[in-house]
Amino acid sequence: MNPIIGIAVLLSVLQMSQGQKVTSLTACLVDQNLRLDCRHENNSLLTIQHEFSLTREKKKHVLAGTLGVPEHAYRSRTSLKSQRNIKVLTLANFTHKDEGIYTCELQVSGQSPPLISNQNVSVLRDKLVKCDGISLLVQNTSWLLLLLISLSLFQAMDFISL
Numbered sequence: 749m750n751p752i753i754g755i756a757v758l759l760s761v762l763q764m765s766q767g768q769k770v771t772s773l774t775a776c777l778v779d780q781n782l783r784l785d786c787r788h789e790n791n792s793l794l795t796i797q798h799e800f801s802l803t804r805e806k807k808k809h810v811l812a813g814t815l816g817v818p819e820h821a822y823r824s825r826t827s828l829k830s831q832r833n834i835k836v837l838t839l840a841n842f843t844h845k846d847e848g849i850y851t852c853e854l855q856v857s858g859q860s861p862p863l864i865s866n867q868n869v870s871v872l873r874d875k876l877v878k879c880d881g882i883s884l885l886v887q888n889t890s891w892l893l894l895l896l897i898s899l900s901l902f903q904a905m906d907f908i909s910l
């Protein structure tokens with residue numbers, strides 16, 4: 749195999765094993781509700797656990813997700829929407845009492861040590877922008893599809909060079 753092609757394949761494989769990173773976490777306001785957009789990579793091959801939490805006065809409160817148990821007080825106020833590369837958490841009736849550091853965390857299970865990736869955003873009621881104009885349009889080019897296409901391309905090239 750051509751060494752350059754070998755390196756490209758190796759990079760693709762590395763990309764695969766690391767493809768569950770949280771890339772960004774943003775906060776904005778819809779009416780009186782807080783919306784948190786957690787964008788992440790997704791190669792969709794492994795099981796991923798997720799968690800939204802709020803750290804306030806050094807105390808962590810789990811809001812939603814599959815990692816920790818969401819606190820009862822928040823359970824009725826949160827709703828989660830999920831697409832391939834984004835999780836959107838809505839916290840109803842946001843007030844000053846909900847200010848703090850919000851965290852979105854992903855954890856790939858079945859690996860030791862587990863692969864953990866997170867992002868934080870500091871949320872203050874008076875600094876929050878309205879969500880208008882912040883598009884929910886998801887960048888959803890399928891990594892896997894691109895990978896498969898490039899892999900078969902490499903194979904074809906390899907075949908020709910034989």
Ligand SMILES: *[C@@H]1O[C@H](CO)[C@@H](O)[C@H](O)[C@H]1NC(C)=O
Pocket residue numbers: 824825840841
């Ligand atoms: C938000 O507050 C309104 C008015 O106080 C109330 O009617 C509504 O049930 C609350 N929503 C949630 C999800 O707690």
Ligand SMILES: *[C@@H]1O[C@H](CO)[C@@H](O)[C@H](O)[C@H]1NC(C)=O
Pocket residue numbers: 790791792796798830831832833834
């Ligand atoms: C990754 O994408 C697949 C669908 O392609 C979806 O079923 C899975 O829930 C996604 N993973 C996360 C963590 O959202």
Ligand SMILES: *[C@@H]1O[C@H](CO)[C@@H](O)[C@H](O)[C@H]1NC(C)=O
Pocket residue numbers: 851866867868
């Ligand atoms: C987010 O905050 C947590 C707890 O304070 C910290 O462990 C983590 O490294 C932070 N993540 C980033 C991406 O800064």
Ligand SMILES: *[C@@H]1O[C@H](CO)[C@@H](O)[C@H](O)[C@H]1NC(C)=O
Pocket residue numbers: 832885886888890
């Ligand atoms: C990509 O996003 C568009 C619009 O948000 C949606 O219609 C389409 O089904 C998505 N494609 C995939 C593969 O998720």
